[in-house]
Amino acid sequence: MVQPGDNPAERPKAAVMEDVAELAGVSAMTVSRVLNTPEKVRPETRARVLAAVRELDYRPNSAARVLVTGRSGALGVVSFDTILFGPASTLYGIERAARENGYLVSIASLPALTRRSIAEGVDRLRSQSVDGVIVIAPHESAGEGLRHLPAGLPVVDVGGAKDVPVPVAAVDQHAGAVRATRHLLSLGHRTVWHLAGPPNWVESSGRLKGWREALEAEGREVPVPMVGDWTAHSGYEIGKRLAREDGMTAVFAANDHMAMGLLRALREVGRRVPEDVSVVGFDDVPEAAYFWPPLTTVRQNFGEVGRLAFQLLLDRIGGVEGDTRRLVEPELVVRESTGMSS
Amino acid sequence: MVQPGDNPAERPKAAVMEDVAELAGVSAMTVSRVLNTPEKVRPETRARVLAAVRELDYRPNSAARVLVTGRSGALGVVSFDTILFGPASTLYGIERAARENGYLVSIASLPALTRRSIAEGVDRLRSQSVDGVIVIAPHESAGEGLRHLPAGLPVVDVGGAKDVPVPVAAVDQHAGAVRATRHLLSLGHRTVWHLAGPPNWVESSGRLKGWREALEAEGREVPVPMVGDWTAHSGYEIGKRLAREDGMTAVFAANDHMAMGLLRALREVGRRVPEDVSVVGFDDVPEAAYFWPPLTTVRQNFGEVGRLAFQLLLDRIGGVEGDTRRLVEPELVVRESTGMSS
DNA sequence: TTCCTGAGTGTTTGCGATAACAAGTGATGG
DNA sequence: CCATCACTTGTTATCGCAAACACTCAGGAA
Numbered sequence: 001m002v003q004p005g006d007n008p009a010e011r012p013k014a015a016v017m018e019d020v021a022e023l024a025g026v027s028a029m030t031v032s033r034v035l036n037t038p039e040k041v042r043p044e045t046r047a048r049v050l051a052a053v054r055e056l057d058y059r060p061n062s063a064a065r066v067l068v069t070g071r072s073g074a075l076g077v078v079s080f081d082t083i084l085f086g087p088a089s090t091l092y093g094i095e096r097a098a099r100e101n102g103y104l105v106s107i108a109s110l111p112a113l114t115r116r117s118i119a120e121g122v123d124r125l126r127s128q129s130v131d132g133v134i135v136i137a138p139h140e141s142a143g144e145g146l147r148h149l150p151a152g153l154p155v156v157d158v159g160g161a162k163d164v165p166v167p168v169a170a171v172d173q174h175a176g177a178v179r180a181t182r183h184l185l186s187l188g189h190r191t192v193w194h195l196a197g198p199p200n201w202v203e204s205s206g207r208l209k210g211w212r213e214a215l216e217a218e219g220r221e222v223p224v225p226m227v228g229d230w231t232a233h234s235g236y237e238i239g240k241r242l243a244r245e246d247g248m249t250a251v252f253a254a255n256d257h258m259a260m261g262l263l264r265a266l267r268e269v270g271r272r273v274p275e276d277v278s279v280v281g282f283d284d285v286p287e288a289a290y291f292w293p294p295l296t297t298v299r300q301n302f303g304e305v306g307r308l309a310f311q312l313l314l315d316r317i318g319g320v321e322g323d324t325r326r327l328v329e330p331e332l333v334v335r336e337s338t339g340m341s342s
Numbered sequence: 343m344v345q346p347g348d349n350p351a352e353r354p355k356a357a358v359m360e361d362v363a364e365l366a367g368v369s370a371m372t373v374s375r376v377l378n379t380p381e382k383v384r385p386e387t388r389a390r391v392l393a394a395v396r397e398l399d400y401r402p403n404s405a406a407r408v409l410v411t412g413r414s415g416a417l418g419v420v421s422f423d424t425i426l427f428g429p430a431s432t433l434y435g436i437e438r439a440a441r442e443n444g445y446l447v448s449i450a451s452l453p454a455l456t457r458r459s460i461a462e463g464v465d466r467l468r469s470q471s472v473d474g475v476i477v478i479a480p481h482e483s484a485g486e487g488l489r490h491l492p493a494g495l496p497v498v499d500v501g502g503a504k505d506v507p508v509p510v511a512a513v514d515q516h517a518g519a520v521r522a523t524r525h526l527l528s529l530g531h532r533t534v535w536h537l538a539g540p541p542n543w544v545e546s547s548g549r550l551k552g553w554r555e556a557l558e559a560e561g562r563e564v565p566v567p568m569v570g571d572w573t574a575h576s577g578y579e580i581g582k583r584l585a586r587e588d589g590m591t592a593v594f595a596a597n598d599h600m601a602m603g604l605l606r607a608l609r610e611v612g613r614r615v616p617e618d619v620s621v622v623g624f625d626d627v628p629e630a631a632y633f634w635p636p637l638t639t640v641r642q643n644f645g646e647v648g649r650l651a652f653q654l655l656l657d658r659i660g661g662v663e664g665d666t667r668r669l670v671e672p673e674l675v676v677r678e679s680t681g682m683s684s
Numbered sequence: 685t686t687c688c689t690g691a692g693t694g695t696t697t698g699c700g701a702t703a704a705c706a707a708g709t710g711a712t713g714g
Numbered sequence: 715c716c717a718t719c720a721c722t723t724g725t726t727a728t729c730g731c732a733a734a735c736a737c738t739c740a741g742g743a744a
Contacts, residue, residue, distance in 0.1 A: 014494075016700060027724050032702060042722065057492075059469045063414070064700035066405035067729045074448070074470060082437075088430045095424075095451045104470055106416070106448045109437045127401045128416065128446055150399075152356075232632035261632050290574035290603050292634045358730060369694050374732055384692060406730035409699045 015056035024052035035060060066129050074104040075313060076125030079136035080113045084230070085285050086203075086302055087136050090158055093306020094134055101314065106130060113137055118145030126150055132313045134158060135166075138202040154316035158309050161202050167316065167324040169308035173203050176298040176330035177210025180252045180280040183296070183332055185218055187278060188341035189250035194225040195238055195262060197254040207254045207282060223248075228258045235261025243269040249277055249341050256281035256288050256297055263291060263337070274339030284333055294335035304328050357398035366394040377402060408471050416446040417655060418467030421478035422455045426572070427627050428545075428644055429478050432500055435648020436476055443656065448472060455479055460487030468492055474655045476500060477508075480544040496658035500651050503544050509658065509666040511650035515545050518640040518672035519552025522594045522622040525638070525674055527560055529620060530683035531592035536567040537580055537604060539596040549596045549624060565590075570600045577603025585611040591619055591683050598623035598630050598639055605633060605679070616681030626675055636677035646670050 021028040026049060033041050034049040041049070052058070066072045075098060082088050091107070098105050106128055108121035118137055122145075125133050132154035135142060142157065143164045149155055159170040184192045194211045197204030208225060215222050226242055228234035235258030242248060243266050253259035259281035263273060271277050273293055281288060284299035308326045315324075363370040368391060375383050376391040383391070394400070408414045417440060424430055433449070440447050448470055450463035460479055464487075467475050474496035477484060484499065485506045491497055501512040526534045536553045539546030550567060557564045568584055570576035577600030584590060585608050595601035601623035605615060613619050615635055623630060626641035650668045657666075 014492075018700080028700090029702080029725080030723060033723085036702080040722075045722080059465070061409070061471065061700050062469055063405045063408035063471050064729090065702075067403070067409055067700080067731090068702045070729085072405070083427070083430050083434050085425070088425050092425050092451065095449060096453075099451070099453075104448055104450070104466060106446055107437060108446070109434065109441070111438075111441075123401070124446060127404050129403065129405050150356075232629040236632055257629050257632075260629055264632050264634060267634065287574040287599050287602055290578055290599075290606050292606060292609065359732095360730085370730090371695080371732075372693060375693085378732080382692075387692080403730050406699090407732075409701090409730080410732050412699085 015058045016061065017058070020049065020052045020056055020058045023056060024049045070129075071131055072129045073102060074106055074128070074130045075310075076106045076108060076122075076128070076130035076133040077136060078108050078110065078118060078121040078125065078133060080110045080139070082107070082109055085283060086138075086300070089302030090136055090306045090309070093303035094310050095306075096303070097307045097310035101310070103131075103310075110137065113139040113141060115141055115145040118142060119148065122149065122153070122155070126153055132156070132317050134309050134313055135160075140200045140202060140205070142202075154313055156309050156313045156316065158305060159202050161205075165323070167312045167322075167326075169305050169312055169326045170202075170328070171300040171302075171305055171330050172327040173206025173330075174210040174213075175327075176282060176300070176332075177207040177252070178214045179330070179332045180282065180298050181211045181214035183334070184250040184252065184278055184280060184338065185214070185220070187250070187338060189278065190247070190341070191215060191220040191223060192250045192252050193223045193242060193245070193248055195235060195242070195251055195253040195258050196225040196227050197258075198229045199227065204254060207252075211252055228254070230255055230257060232257045232261040232264075234258060236265050238262070239265025240269070243271055250279075250338075251277065252280045252282075254282055256283045256285045256291075256295060259295055259297070259337075260291055263293075263295075267292075273337050275342065278338040278341075280338060288333075289335060291337070293337050296335045296338040297333055299331045299333050301328050301330075357400045358403070359400070362391065362394045362398055362400045365398060366391045413473055414471045415444060416448055416470070416472045417652075418448045418450060418464070418470070418472040418475040419478060420450050420452065420460060420463040420467065420475060422452045422481070424449070424451055427625060428480075428642070431644035432478055432648045432651070435645035436652050437648075438645070439649045439652035443652070445473075445652075452479065455481040455483060457483055457487040460484060461490065464491065464495070464497070468495055474498070474659050476651050476655055477502075482542045482544060482547070484544075496655055498651050498655045498658065500647060501544050503547075507665070509654045509664075509668075511647050511654055511668045512544075512670070513642045513644075513647055513672050514669040515548025515672075516552040516555075517669075518624060518642070518674075519549040519594070520556045521672070521674045522624065522640050523553050523556035525676070526592040526594065526620055526622060526680065527556070527562070529592070529680060531620065532589070532683070533557060533562040533565060534592045534594050535565045535584060535587070535590055537577060537584070537593055537595040537600050538567040538569050539600075540571045541569065546596060549594075553594055570596070572597055572599060574599045574603040574606075576600060578607050580604070581607025582611070585613055585619075592621075592680075593619065594622045594624075596624055598625045598627045598633075598637060601637055601639070601679075602633055605635075605637075609634075615679050617684065620680040620683075622680060630675075631677060633679070635679045638677045638680040639675055641673045641675050643670050643672075 017028045021031045110117045134156050136158045138159040155166045157164045157168045160168040226238045239262035281295045281297035284297045288295040359370045363373045452459045476498050478500045480501040497508045499506045499510045502510040568580045581604035623637045623639035626639045630637040
């Protein structure tokens with residue numbers, strides 16, 4: 001038996017369950033019970049054990065626990081472009097929900113958005129024994145990547161395409177685009193142009209479709225959409241072309257940053273917003289209210305999406321089946337970049 | 343011995359090392375060696391084992407490995423406000439560096455920035471057996487939180503105050519502020535006003551100090567700094583007051599979003615930028631070039647900070663001692679929001 | 685021949701926790 | 715007065731892997 005003192009080196013190794021047990025005068029099993037099912041231990045014993053835990057600053061070793069229980073209390077998030085407002089906010093929502101439920105979050109950000117790298121990200125997380133994985137990869141290729149998953153690993157997708165074979169939490173992009181478009185039509189504009197997001201992004205398609213259908217439902221002409229890449233820069237470049245279009249009085253931009261670039265392009269060619277052209281964005285980034293002019297946009301509650309995704313995953317981990325699809329309603333925020341058609 | 347088929351239920355349990363060993367006709371130890379020290383195994387044996395690994399889609403169980411080796415190949419990040427551009431970018435930089443080095447990242451975001459919650463975040467990560475922790479908590483109170491750390495856990499701080507008792511990776515805020523201020527003075531402005539960040543944030547103090555010292559070094563009058571909270575909203579509110587100041591021709595805002603609010607406030611009272619007032623921001627958020635006018639600002643290379651922080655942590659894990667302090671130089675990006683004093 | 689060397693492989697043990705089962709206590713009831 | 719039960723606590727086995735040590739077998743040195 002190794003006694004304290006046998007070892008001349010004075011490295012204060014972290015206490016283990018046995019140490020706590022010894023100090024409290026019980027068996028290790030009782031310590032385990034105090035930590036996991038306290039109601040099964042006599043109050044006095046429990047108190048003694050807890051005192052010992054505090055005195056030794058004992059922390060259960062999660063690796064050992066994982067090994068025997070098969071559950072880690074950690075979930076993984078596979079994501080792309082966590083610097084963007086949307087993914088970052090979603091991640092934050094997930095993290096908060098996880099924390100409140102005693103879960104820890106590991107992240108695997110992707111170098112690129114391909115089936116391969118998604119599968120690889122899931123794998124890296126799986127090898128860390130996460131209890132489940134949330135994928136934030138709003139690209140149509142994600143569906144592919146999610147089709148060949150290790151069996152038995154609960155996976156939830158955020159903002160996924162329709163055919164994703166796992167539960168999905170997302171903002172209703174279509175509804176948001178419809179709202180934005182109708183808002184512009186209701187101000188008297190003959191039709192609405194669209195500054196779309198990059199192809200094959202789930203949000204791009206959803207917003208494009210919503211915009212088109214809203215126009216068609218009213219029998220309006222559907223202009224050719226212009227395609228950007230989410231950046232203010234692309235909004236600016238495209239905006240310069242768009243600004244030359246005759247009769248263009250209303251634009252629905254697929255996100256706020258492109259709308260920002262567009263605003264600048266319009267200003268540079270002397271088209272006033274909202275007097276000459278109305279602009280609607282999408283996202284409601286915190287600074288949208290301070291654009292010039294303050295941007296009318298569609299607010300997405302990313303935090304709520306994160307919370308829903310976590311809840312779905314928790315259900316899955318708990319054994320609930322079924323390919324659920326949970327949608328969050330976006331909200332139109334009217335500011336000063338939209339006005340009556342003149 | 344349990345044979346495949348003993349169990350009527352057809353749950354395809356994940357393969358373990360023993361399964362691979364059996365299929366390859368070797369012992370489990372040899373499999374372990376193939377995975378960890380391949381050069382110690384005869385090539386033919388190695389090939390047989392690797393084939394078996396692939397056939398069974400075997401993944402080592404990291405919990406078991408952690409238990410026996412004491413190292414997890416995961417690091418933790420404690421952070422606050424991961425939605426903001428700075429922390430999000432830093433986190434991304436860390437994640438990328440970690441991935442390239444085979445590390446996984448767990449995050450513990452803080453509900454508030456206090457000594458208590460920092461300590462708690464570190465604890466949550468420690469209980470997951472991370473090999474080390476990076477703290478992104480640019481608040482002066484972080485120093486306190488870092489003073490009482492579990493012994494033996496390598497910790498690195500990002501953007502920390504001077505007295506933080508652990509290695510630090512950060513952008514040289516002071517130098518950035520000096521550069522911004524000198525730039526304005528060099529344009530002929532008599533002095534420079536400052537729209538500061540919230541008190542007790544490391545960045546706020548660093549930028550404030552740099553600004554003040556740059557003015558003092560030239561013997562200029564030092565106006566009373568106005569204090570915001572990083573948001574465009576606060577920049578706008580304060581900007582409305584600032585705009586009434588007589589003789590105010592140059593402002594250094596402590597971040598781009600406050601500068602954005604300031605730009606709007608100036609416009610509203612009819613002061614032109616840069617003709618009447620010059621404005622410099624800090625951060626160079628991707629959309630800064632599309633502000634109206636395009637914002638002169640100080641670019642921080644957050645990705646580089648993340649990389650350095652990871653490197654420092656890796657050194658620490660490897661046993662390197664010493665309280666290193668690694669600074670990244672910021673860069674002044676001149677755009678159109680600054681001009682000669684009229 | 686005998687011994688040694690070292691590359692390659694196998695066996696045993698233990699990391700720290702929990703599951704499953706065992707056992708001790710006192711109370712209950714027939 | 716003893717069987718039985720509920721409650722509390724202890725004992726043993728096990729999770730999957732790697733460290734430490736043991737073994738085998740060639741080829742070369744003595």
